[in-house]
Amino acid sequence: MYKPLWRACRAAAIALSVVAAFGIAVKAQTPKDVLVVGHVAELQTLDPAQAVTISDFRILSNIYEGLVRYKDASLDVEPGLATSWTVSPDGKTYTFKLREGVKFQDGSPFNSASVKFDIDRVIDKNHPYNHTGPFPFVFLLGPIASVDAPDPSTVIIHLKNPYAPMLTMLASAIGGLTGVSPDAVKKYDKEFARHGGGTGPFTFTIWEAGQRFVLERNENYWGPKPKLKALVFRPIIDENARVSEMQTGGTDLTIEVPPDNVATFKADPGKFTYYEQPGPHLWYLLLNTEEKPFDDKRVRQAANYAINKEAMADQILKGTATPAAGPTPPAFTWAHDPNLKPYPYDPAKAKQLLAEAGYPNGVDVTFYVTESGSGMLSPQLMGTAIQADLAAVGIRAKIETYEWNTFLGKILPGMKGKANMAELSFMSQDPDMHPSLTLRTDSAINSGRYKNKEVDKLLTEGRTESDTVKRAEIYKKFQDIVYDDAPWVFIVNWKQNAVSGANVKGFRLHPSFTTRLWEVWKE
C-alpha cells in the first residue's frame, strides 16, 4: 500500500552506498614534486611589512629574503641579499654591500634603490606608497632615520640612536620587507598584499580563500633552486582536522601537532617523521610586584619553587616543552646563560620562604588565566595545575578566566587593583625585545610594575652595544639578576613541532619559527 515510500527509501540507500563505494576509488594522493602543508590559519597578507602572525611568516619566508638571514638551525646572522656589512663605532650607521645580479620574481633588478624604496615605504609617511600599509610591526626594525643608496650595490641605513638588535631583526621574517619588488608595489598598489613579489626561491601563484595557497618554484632564483616544483598550503584551523588530514595522506607536512596527538605520530616511524625544535619562547607567570604579597621577593621566589615545571612539560604538554630557567630562552644560544638551572620543585622551601615573608598561614591571590592565545599552549589546563601546586604551599589562587583579547586588555595597562598574577608568553627574535617592553621601570607595558635600576641599566647597555660578545655578557648578568629577583615565575620554553610523511626528506624546523621549504624533497 505504501510501496512508493519504501521504494524511495530503498533508492536513497542504494544511492548512498554508490557514493560510498565511489569514495574508495578516489583516495587522496599528493603528487611527488608538490608538498602539501596543513597550515594552522588562513594567509592574511603577502606583504612582509604588513604581516603580523607567525603562520603568515612561515609562508612568506619562502617568498622573501632580507639583507641578512639566520644561519641553519641557529639565530646567528649570515649574509642574505647583502654579502657583507659594517657597523660604525657609534652603532648608528650600518653599511651593506649588496649581492649583484639578483632579480625579483617579476624580472626587475634588486639593488640599493629597491632597498631604499622598501624601507622608505614603511617609515616615511609622505612616501607615495606609504598608503599600502599600515605596517603594525615595523617598529621591530628599530629607530631607522634614513636610508642612502650611494651606488647600486651599497646601502647605508642611518639610525636615530644605537640599536643593537638591528641585524637580528633584519634577519627575522619581517626583515623580508627589504626584499620587496618596488615594481610590484607600484603595479598593484593597495592590492600588493594580495599579489606580493620578492627575490626568494618560491613565487606566489594561486590564492583561493579558505582552500589553498600555492607557491611555485622561482626558476630564476639566484641561489640553489628548490627541489620541489610547488608548495600548497591548506588552511586547516581545527586541530583535529589537521591531524586527520595527516593520517589519511591529505597533507605531507603539518606544523604544530596538538600535544595529545604527538604519541600517535611518534609511534609509527615507518609512516611519519616527527620533528621538534626549541624556539625563542617563554611561558611565564607575570607577578604584580606593586602590591602584596608579590611585592616581597621571598614570596615571588616561593611561587617559583612551588610549581612543578617538569610535570607540566612532561604530563600536560606531553614533552612539547622544557622547564624554563630564566627570562632569556636557551634558543638564543649566544645570549643564554647555560649555568642557570630552573628553580627546583621544592614545596618545603616555598613554605619556608612564605613563612619568612610573614605568611605562615598562606595567602589569597587573584590569578588571571586566558582561554587561548598566541604562544599560550594549553593555558587553562596549565592554570589549573599551577593553582593546585600553589595551593599545596599555601598560596590560594582564585582563577579568573578571560578570552585572549579581553585578557590582554585587562593586563597590559597594569594589574594594580585587579590581579596578583597572570599567565603570559612571548616569542621574539632578540633577547632585548620582550624584556625591554615589560621589565624596564619606564616600559610601555610593564604590567607588573617591576622596578630594578640595575636591570634598567643592563637593558639599555644591551640594546646599544653592537659587539655581540659584550652584548652576551650583558644579557647573562641581566638573567642572573632577574632569576634571583623573580618578577616572573619561569614555567616552560615551548618546542615547536611538526610531523611529515616518512617520504618527505630534507625538512627541518628553524628556531626563528619560520619554515624553510626550499631544501625539502619527496621520495
Added chain:
Amino acid sequence: MRNYILRRLLLMVPVLFGITVIVFLVIWLIPGDPAKAILGTFATPENVAKLNHDLGLDRPLPVQYLIWLGNVLRGDFGRSYILHRPVIDEVLDRLFPTLLLAGTALILSSAFGVLLGIIAAIRQNGWQDKLITIAVLIGISTPSFWLGILLIFWFAVRLAWFPVGGMQALFGGGDLVDVIHHLALPAITLAAVAGAVLVRLTRGNMLEALRQDYVRTARAKGLSEGRVIYVHAFRNALVNIVPIIGLEAGFVLGGAVYIETVFQWPGIGRMLVSAISTRDILLVQGGVLIVATCYVFINLLTDIVQCILDPRIGQA
C-alpha cells in the same frame, strides 16, 4: 497576494538596517579592538594609538557607522583590515560554498525529515515508528560538531570512503562528482539535527491531520489510502511544516559556522569565526549582512509558499 509580497519586501529594509546597527554595536561591546588584536603582547598605548589611526578607527563610533553605511549604500563594503582585500570580494568568494552546503543540508533534512515523519505517523506505534523515534532522539541530542568529528573518524580516517575535509580535491578536482564527494559528510552532519526536528514535527502534524473528519470522509468516499495520506492529510499538515523548514534554513546557516570549521569548508561561517577573533569589524559586518539577507529572503519565500498552501494567510 502581490500586495502581501510587496509589503514583506518593504519590511526587509528596516530589518536589515537593524541588523547592521546591532552587529556594529555588539562587536564594539566585545573588549579588545582590532589594533589590540593585531598587536597582541606588543600592544603598547603608543602602538595601539598609531595603528588605530592608520586603520581609521580613532573616529567616534557613530561617525564610523555612518561612513560605513554611506559606503554600503553605494555598494562599497570597505576593506578587511586583516585580509587586505575588499570585503565584498571575500564575502562573495565564500558565499557560494556556504549556500551549497546549507542548501544541500536543507534539502536532505527536509526530504528525509518529512518522509520519515510520514512513515512514523502512518505506522504509529509500529516497529518503524519506534525505530524512527529512537533515531530522532539520538539525532536531536547529538551536538553536530561532535557528530562531524565522529563521521570524519569513521568514514574518512578509518574507512577512507570520503575525504577528511575541503570542498574539492587539490589536484584534478573541482568537477561535480568530486564536489559531491566532499559535500557528503558535512551535509549529512548538518542535515541530521535539522532533519530530526522535522521528523518529530511532521509525525505530530500528520497524526493530527489523520484524525480529522475530512480524512474519515475521504476514506468513506472510497479513495485509495495513498491519496488520502498524500493529497488530503499531508497537504494540510504541510501548512504547519513549511514555516519550520524556513526556520531550519536559519538553523543550517548558523550551524554551518562550526561545521565549516570541522570540515574545512571554505564558506562564510569559517570566515566569520576568524574575522570575529581578529576583530575584523568590516568583514564581520559584511558577512553577517549577507547571511542575514539570505535568511530574510528564505523567510519571505516560505511565507509565500505558506500563503499559496493556505490562501487565508495572505488576506489577513
